[in-house]
Amino acid sequence: MVKQERAIATRQQIIKAAAERFDETGYERASLAEIVDLSRVTKGALYFHFKSKDDLAAVVIEEQHAISMTAVGRIRQTEAPALEQLVMLCYEMGREIVEDPIVRAGIRLTIEMSADVGPPQPYVDWIDGVDSVFRSAIEEGDVLDTVDPAELARYFVSAFTGVQLVSNVLTQRDDLEARLDQMLTFILSAIVTPRRRHKIDRYRHARWDPTSG
């Protein structure tokens, strides 16, 4: 049991070190030797847990994806109106990208691969999550029922991806929050029903506390 716990701790230590390297240098330039050094484990321990750099990158992306999807699930369980959940989700993703090294590394790896064709699953799952939020928002009368929630979700996730990428290039994500607020303002103005437009300002300011619940 203690042995198993130690194995889990070692594995996490390696993932954390790998995330740090991938975040700093990208996939191609990160070396397994550096990851071994940084994680303070033996080369043998690394190869016991991971077959290759590719394997390690896939696990970092999976962990990042799990962190993000957990936030989606927890925010969906709050009592907030769906449109407030959408805003919470957007800022929570933004916060994770800035603060969580595994999320940051996962996003960097995903974007690097997206220049080519890249893994569709993180995008597909995230689009599905946002789609379900928009369906609820339509049922709740906040979003126009003329909007196709699947199209809107695809657009929302695409716009978020571009906003965080351009914010990274131009300001190293210093202005990410302000840019997300502008994105939400443009999107909400296009989709909120006339009788709920007075609520846009309240919705825009919704935030989720990850330490809650």
Next chain:
Amino acid sequence: MVKQERAIATRQQIIKAAAERFDETGYERASLAEIVDLSRVTKGALYFHFKSKDDLAAVVIEEQHAISMTAVGRIRQTEAPALEQLVMLCYEMGREIVEDPIVRAGIRLTIEMSADVGPPQPYVDWIDGVDSVFRSAIEEGDVLDTVDPAELARYFVSAFTGVQLVSNVLTQRDDLEARLDQMLTFILSAIVTPRRRHKIDRYRHARWDPTSG
């Protein structure tokens, strides 16, 4: 004179081959040896024109940027309302990404580098171009004067970047046109003045013919 023309042709041949490799394999995996083979020039000729792979990548990005900025300039010179110019620009960029190997390579290199911090200039110039289009559209009474054109331009370029990236990952850009149309519909719904809303459908269908003028 003939010698100089031949040098220019050789240089273009190398840029074309480099673009093809960068587009297929990305920066890290492209090798100068392969680019020499593909361009059917000697290694000496390549090194006469370019110092390194880095240099070659920078030139491909510059050429892509010049192609895109030429389109911006030419579309700005048409007599079309600014909002139609915006739509034309959007589809012209989309067309270039799909059809022009140098643009495709330049975008791939830019996105790969954007995972890290990457070169800001292509984004800055493109945002400035779109900013000027939105200023005209406000003057022409098509866009609400409550909208900040600089913020909107930044959002527009970010959203376009994400839309083309996600379209690449999910459909290898097969659905890019349809996704650009959805993007334009969401953005125009948020910014067009009430008395011009009936024109959104016409604006959305504006296209520019690159062989014109």
